[in-house]
Amino acid sequence: MVRLSYTYTIVLVALSVSAPLAALAGDPDILTDYIVPADANAGAITGAFFTYTGFRAARNMTTPVPNFTAIKATMAEFPALNGQSVSYVLLMFPAGGSVNPTHTHPRAAELLLVVDGALSVGFVDTAGKLYTQDLAAGDMFVFPKGTVHWQFNQGDKPATALAALGSAAPGLVSLPSTLFGASNIDDNVLAKSFKTDVATIQKLKAGLAPPKK
Incomplete structure (x- = not known):
């Protein structure tokens, strides 16, 4: 059951304004408090603009997700x-070998907080x-x-984790x-790069191809 406790919610708020995360930020500085979208009326901005509710559904789940799931x-x-x-990403891992595959964020460092369960990272x-480490709930x-x-x-x-990223647009390159x-x-x-044969490359590509509808 995925539950983001009140205690961890407070921790996340602290993380979002912490000095270490700010030091890792890579976005350009802005000259205003915030940026109003081009299609919005600045005078009509309310507190709702600064509110994100996308994690609510995960909080209220009564059964674990069947596959690794990331909510951005x-x-x-x-x-x-x-x-x-x-920015934040909520990461949900079902039991028994689920993985967030090898990837990079070209524009941000990532500060991971394990909320529930345990992860090897x-x-x-x-x-x-x-560098590897086994993490328990509460570890970063x-x-x-x-x-x-x-x-x-x-x-x-x-397992459930929250990733704080030092950019509003961190980018994701899944290897x-x-x-x-x-990518075609x-x-x-690819065969020459990985010192293998074309048949092996084609097998890897077939395994990652989207399912046919």
């Missing part, structure tokens, strides 16, 4: 974040060094900006789908 609160979903150098730095872990990283629930209970999914990179280029 970035500038695209929450326009008030434009210029504020912060890791990243690789630009020198090729691997930072993924430096632009590094390849992942989260893995190998336990027998669901599996970028390399072998819909030439099979020969």
Whole structure:
């Protein structure tokens, strides 16, 4: 059962205004308190503009999600974040080996807070060094900006985490789908890059192809 407790909600508010996250922010500074969307009337802005309710559905779930699920609160979903150098992603992992696949955020560091359950996490730095850690509920872990990283629930209970990102538009580059999914990179280029054969590359691509309707 996915529940974001009141205690953790307070922690998240603190994270969003914390000095470490601000120091990791990569967005340009703005010269106003906030940015009004081009199609909005500045005089009509109310508190609702600064409110995001997209996580409510997850809070009220009575059964775990069947697959790894990420609910984003970035500038695209929450326009008030434009210029504020912060965003959140709610990550939900069912039990038994669910993973947030290897990926990068080119414009932001990520500060992960495990809310429920446990996760194994890791990243690789630009020198090729691997860092891993097992996290329990209440633990935090930072993924430096632009590094390849992942989260893995190998336990027998669901896990929930919140990721604070130092950009309103952190970007997401998923390595599996970028390399072998819909990008249509030439099979020969991939085969030579990974020192394998075209048949292996085609098998990887087939495994990542979207299901046929």
